[in-house]
Amino acid sequence: MYNSSSDSSMAPEKTFNLSEIVRAHVIVNGEQIGRIEDLLIVDKDKFAEVTHIVVSRPFGRPQVVVPWEKVKSFDKKEVVLDVGHVEDFVSSARASAVFLKDFVLDKKVLDSKDRELAVVYDVGLTLTNGKLIAVSVDIGKSGLLRRMKLGWLAKLSTKQGGEENGDRVSWVYIEPLPEDIGSFKGDVKLKVIKEQLSELHPVDLADVLEEMSEEDRMAIFRELDTESASDTLEELDPKAQRDLIASLDKERAAQLINEMTPGQAADLLSVLPSWEAKVIIDLIEDKEKSAKIADILEKQDEKAIDFSITGYLSFPPDMTVEKAREQFAEAAKKKAAITYIYVIDRDTRLLGIVDSKSLLLSEGKSQLKDIMTENVVTLNPSATLKKASELFARYLFRALPVTATDGKIIGILLYRDVVALRHRYVE
């Protein structure tokens, strides 16, 4: 039996690529009996669970198919089985079984419109709570390079090009495998179209994750890159959030929270036991942010400013509309609020607001100061959340700037943060 209590040190989980574990040595009673040939899976729609491992043996001895329960330890290099008599597991029972390597690896990946996207270069597996589950397929160039034994090239290119996680498609987005899938038959079909692949919405993913058992959810979550993991984490219900954070290591949790606005972060951390929240807050890189989060969490201050962020767009007043349009895309990157452009002078005093719609509609030659709204509704630093919420309700703005008494902009407060936090101040 897979003993999860004694192996809890290796929990929460390990991740593997299928191509790495195929051919791993299989050990029984300290003796190598063969190598991993394949994995039998049960496709459970959101992920696929490994039920048996197929072991090929040398000298033409028939292969053995061992249930996953008999696996004592599992690693890239070595798999230890706890079986009495190996010959009892000799089997060619291929009837309805799905072989992960034989049937899925190297198959074509189609999108929901049956367009050929790529090839399954690899399958991401996660070992969690004593279960091995297939959670994603690798369809990117780095997977291809790795399979062609050019992994170093992939590493080189990722160093230059940043993250490569977009190449993995979560199993959630894979249609149930076709019934007649075989060694040469059947393709892997996605539930989405090609164009959506890069922008699968976190809300959808969160909905899916909420339906899953804890360990499965964890496994899939593992596969997401930091940004979408962070977005997805926000969208989960509190219980799911708590479970998930609890099983993540703290550095990772801090990383994800670092991506969020203080309001969201505080909201998320508020579902955790306070000591745990504290540990995570201490690990957050952005000290200013962590202070804000701590403030909100301690509820000493319900000041709007604690929820404010600094990721806003600002341009000088004498910039032409044309120029602003050109620079918009570049400037908008990584900014949380891009509905409004804040027009500020050299001392960061707020002069006015241009909303992005009017930027598009205005004459190219005119300057920003000509088209901006000068009479800006602002919050002062001591304004409470309640006040902010009233203003939002009255004006239906998406965001409100927070300014000091001298008119300098300190940050902006997002409507979505206030809405999400309504339970805090309504009573």
Next chain:
Amino acid sequence: MNVLAKIFYQLRKYSKAFRMFALVAGPGIIVMVADNDAGGITTYTTTGAQYGNHLLWFLILLGPVAYLVQEMTVRLGAVTKRGHAEAIFDSFGSFWGWFSLLDLVLTDWLTMITEFIGMTAAMSIFGIPAWITVLACWMLMGSMILTGSYWTWEKIALVICIGNLIYIPAAFVVHPSVPDIIRNSVIPNLPPGGFTNDLFFLLMANIGTTIAPWMLFFQQSSVVDKGLQEKDIKFGQWDTAIGSLLTVVVAMFLIIVCGKLLLGQPIESAAQAATMIMPKSNYVGTIIAIGLFDAGFLGAICISLASSWAFGEIFGWAHSLNHKIKEAPWFYAYYFFDLLLAGTVVLIPNAPLVLITLFVQVIATTLLPPALVFLILLLNNKKTMGDLVNTQLQNFLNISIVVVIIVLSTMYGLTTLFPNLL
């Protein structure tokens, strides 16, 4: 999908297909190469010496014929999971069952003797006395099955099959006329002298060595012993196709060598041909002798296994190479009995070996037609074969082949019995 992905996809698909093929391959290649046994080698050297390259086209024609006939046993074995002898007993009743079994046993014994004759003759060229050759063969053949696994047996047999390819380099040594080879391979033609008794005998001998009853029994039983499933049939067919290609290529190269070096000289056996070539080219002579030994060895193990399997199936003995000797004593006992019997007969001084060879041909004529007809009937039985029954094209081709072979081999049998008939 970009070009790189497409290439990768295709590459992986083919390499996977090849790996799966490599797992399934074996029975077809072995049976086809084994049918170039000692008798076959003798037939080819005689053909080459007598008619040069003139009959190459006929040999090429025999390749597809062998494939079409043997391919049926792959499907039959993979679908029914039982050997040929059992299939005949079960489907056609005791009379045909006993007839086929006894006939098979008899022809196998006699053919086995010819294999041992070939092996001892080949080794005697190197000055090795017959009794040493026979003893060495017994020991080698015995050790092949000691591990008690079909896999080991098959791999050793495949290595011996590679030995059969030794004639190919020989042809490059003798520098034959390539245009002549190509012309005679592509255009069917009668050799100078027209259609004679001798030519008919030689053509029949070539058919006889390419399609033999033991081959049907052997391949079906080995397909079953290997555990081929219906999904493996495609690969089994490739296996058979490659085997039939090999058998034809080997035969052609041998004929080319003998046509170049021995044209016009009367040859009675491959060993004699090797001795005659020795003074002209030591190298080629040695190759022919080694090839002859190799062919006899491969033929002997396959043929004795064919009847061992048949007996096992009918008498209900454990009958698989995957059993240890203790687990399937009768199966292995018969295997050795065959080997010992044939070896001993060869060692008897003044045994009527030529008469035996003739007798083989006649007996084989009585077995071949029923065996082929049974095969066609079995392959048309929808109840057992399901979707894998013969297609109309397969039936057309196979029935034509069977009819032609029956007519020719009957004539052959009769003319052997009554030489003045033709």
Next chain:
Amino acid sequence: MNRIIGPFKGFWRTIKFIHNKYRKPKIEMTPFVKICLLALRLYVFVLIGLMVLKFIVTVK
């Protein structure tokens, strides 16, 4: 005596058992199959007859 005949008796019994086990052909007896089997039977008998004839002629 029994020690010699014994195993053969067993062998004979086995043969009989097999013979009875496969007494009835299992293949569906369509007219085509019937004709084929009949023709084969004739063929084999004629051929064996000829072989016997040859043997008698040679011995004489």
